[in-house]
Amino acid sequence: MGKHTEKSIITDIQDKKYVSEWVIDYPSGLHARPSSVWTECAKQLGASIQVRHQQNVAFAENMVELLQLGLKNGDVVILSTDQSAEKLEAFKQMIASLSLKEQNDAEHVRIQRKKSKKLGWKPPELSEIAILHGVSASPGFAIGQSYHLTRYCPVVPDIPMDSKQSSIILSAAIQAAKEHLQKLIKQTENRLGKHNAEIFKAHLLLLEDVELTNIANQYIMDGHGVAWSWLQSIEFHVKRLLLSNNTALAERTADLRDIGNSVLGYIDPSLKRNTLGDLPEGNWILTATDLSPSETVLLDPDKVKGLVTIFGGPTSHTAILARTLGIPAIVAAGEAVAHVENGSTMIIDGDGATIYVNPSKTNLLSATEWIKAQEHKHKLEEAQRQQPAKTLDGHIIKVVANVNRPEQIPFAMTQGAEGVGLMRTEFLFLESTHIPSEDEQALIYQAMIEQLDGLPLTIRALDIGGDKNVEHLHLPYEDNPFLGVRGARLLLRRMDLLLPQLKALYRAAKLGQQLSIMFPMITSVTEFLTLKSYCEGVRQSLNAPVIPIGIMIEVPSAAIMADIFAEHVDFFSIGTNDLTQYTLAIDRQNPELAAEADSLHPAVLRLIQKTITGAKLYDKPVGVCGSLAGDPLGAMILTGLGIDELSMTPRDIATVKAELRAHSLIDMQKLANLALAQDCAVDVRALVENI
Numbered sequence: 001m002g003k004h005t006e007k008s009i010i011t012d013i014q015d016k017k018y019v020s021e022w023v024i025d026y027p028s029g030l031h032a033r034p035s036s037v038w039t040e041c042a043k044q045l046g047a048s049i050q051v052r053h054q055q056n057v058a059f060a061e062n063m064v065e066l067l068q069l070g071l072k073n074g075d076v077v078i079l080s081t082d083q084s085a086e087k088l089e090a091f092k093q094m095i096a097s098l099s100l101k102e103q104n105d106a107e108h109v110r111i112q113r114k115k116s117k118k119l120g121w122k123p124p125e126l127s128e129i130a131i132l133h134g135v136s137a138s139p140g141f142a143i144g145q146s147y148h149l150t151r152y153c154p155v156v157p158d159i160p161m162d163s164k165q166s167s168i169i170l171s172a173a174i175q176a177a178k179e180h181l182q183k184l185i186k187q188t189e190n191r192l193g194k195h196n197a198e199i200f201k202a203h204l205l206l207l208e209d210v211e212l213t214n215i216a217n218q219y220i221m222d223g224h225g226v227a228w229s230w231l232q233s234i235e236f237h238v239k240r241l242l243l244s245n246n247t248a249l250a251e252r253t254a255d256l257r258d259i260g261n262s263v264l265g266y267i268d269p270s271l272k273r274n275t276l277g278d279l280p281e282g283n284w285i286l287t288a289t290d291l292s293p294s295e296t297v298l299l300d301p302d303k304v305k306g307l308v309t310i311f312g313g314p315t316s317h318t319a320i321l322a323r324t325l326g327i328p329a330i331v332a333a334g335e336a337v338a339h340v341e342n343g344s345t346m347i348i349d350g351d352g353a354t355i356y357v358n359p360s361k362t363n364l365l366s367a368t369e370w371i372k373a374q375e376h377k378h379k380l381e382e383a384q385r386q387q388p389a390k391t392l393d394g395h396i397i398k399v400v401a402n403v404n405r406p407e408q409i410p411f412a413m414t415q416g417a418e419g420v421g422l423m424r425t426e427f428l429f430l431e432s433t434h435i436p437s438e439d440e441q442a443l444i445y446q447a448m449i450e451q452l453d454g455l456p457l458t459i460r461a462l463d464i465g466g467d468k469n470v471e472h473l474h475l476p477y478e479d480n481p482f483l484g485v486r487g488a489r490l491l492l493r494r495m496d497l498l499l500p501q502l503k504a505l506y507r508a509a510k511l512g513q514q515l516s517i518m519f520p521m522i523t524s525v526t527e528f529l530t531l532k533s534y535c536e537g538v539r540q541s542l543n544a545p546v547i548p549i550g551i552m553i554e555v556p557s558a559a560i561m562a563d564i565f566a567e568h569v570d571f572f573s574i575g576t577n578d579l580t581q582y583t584l585a586i587d588r589q590n591p592e593l594a595a596e597a598d599s600l601h602p603a604v605l606r607l608i609q610k611t612i613t614g615a616k617l618y619d620k621p622v623g624v625c626g627s628l629a630g631d632p633l634g635a636m637i638l639t640g641l642g643i644d645e646l647s648m649t650p651r652d653i654a655t656v657k658a659e660l661r662a663h664s665l666i667d668m669q670k671l672a673n674l675a676l677a678q679d680c681a682v683d684v685r686a687l688v689e690n691i
């Protein structure tokens, strides 16, 4: 937080002013995004707040003036108003509340840059190129001509009409916008799948929000025009989101403005914003202030090779859609993007969040060759993905896939999976409207075994709770579901869930003994021993074969006690997603903390090391099935730590196998030892430069 360098608020008797000092503690200074929030806040408070830096003065309600102060991290500013101490205090609280986000964003950028240092392209003629930075929203590397989407932002006039007629026009426009959304949903489902269409289903819900119509109707009743009233209502809600100090919510403003503009266009076609429909043929790097989800989803990857926005955030729907479309994207790149001349050559590095403008011939040639080399490398990786992950010194790591349904297995196998290391059975429950019966489950587990044709399969018992809630299970409300009755804890309380699942699993085991069962969220040996005794009871009652029973290491207590567990379990599988969440006390769903929730944090790595050491006492295998297994650097460090098996999303297999094949176990052990000795995840990631 920014520091108050003297008494928080003082009254200057002579000027009758309330004055306070503030030290800017935004690592990137007062750039466009925070300054827009300062301006909005001053306007919202109805306060005229003067911001003085040395000899320069600006009024907070004027964003351009604020930006012109060019405030940098560490600059001291004097804030003053002659209105009230409360308003000044409220303003200061708001600007202080932005500090953490600014610092997190800067950290995110720092991590991205470190990541890209070794992996990304570097211009050979550094002095011959302009470089801009933003936040990575979608990976990939692209070269193209800049095309700045200048918005035709019509001024919305306030033309009062009969209030009844206005309300009718408004409802008809909302209805038309809804119908348009229905079409967009269908189009998106066909093009990008159901999951991506959810974004527009959420837009439909937003449009149905009575608050939006109520506020617009209030303005109409007060004698204002219909379009103007609707816009006020949208902007009122946008401001509320921006001031909520919740990044996830703030990034939803693009969604709100998207539906707002759509309705405006139906109220009055002359208020329709220009769209990307007339983008000419070419290889464009599209630059824009921000892009709405409905614009992004219609982007044509044949024409749009990359995307750069001045504002926006990496968790926005726009970013998600760019990732799905496979278009490299960088967001929050700042105002400088708007000053890039249209048609300039741009090189964008989505992984490194770096934009290169006007490269020299040599730089351009080097970037083009780099792309070719990357494509070649990728093809080689793909060609060799069926080969085992054998290190240069002959050590073999088993690489398996995380797969939830039998029909996903053929794809996983084409990607080079040597079996399934994690089948998350909760998806059977999440995707159904009822509790799947023993018979239904048995059929699915048997189909998994058949599809795998002798390859190993590890099925995880139901892991419900936390972020995965299933309505038809009627679980009681919990204040902290991630710390509540989740995973094994739930199974031990709900025999109606545990026993049918165990019966289905042992019925499947009769078909193929390559099956293993593992239990999630284990925290104590007693829990495991109880679950194991249920397994044995079911097995005997069905006269089924003995199969391996293991546990997931997702909670620090289990990692610390691994040497004790090792006597009782047949194997360990480390869930780094949860292990990171519970070790670092970071909710894995909190976008604000996403950059900090890095599984390469040395504390997480030390717990993994402890698990391996414990397991080795009884010669028990240890796998990793959390996301860290699919991260190339993570996979190398895990291998160096002594992991036997890595289980990941099928798409990550080719790259991870190639990475492991390119190094020796000894080098990866050295890397792992270095990683354990670092201070933080950023420094662990920086080790990529030593490889």
Ligand code: PEP
Binding pocket: 422, 424, 463, 554, 574, 575, 576, 577, 578, 579, 625, 626, 627
């Ligand atoms: C994990 O926690 O790492 C894991 C694999 O389980 P899930 O992501 O399903 O919680």
Ligand code: MG
Binding pocket: 520, 554, 575, 577, 578
């Ligand atoms: Mg987990």
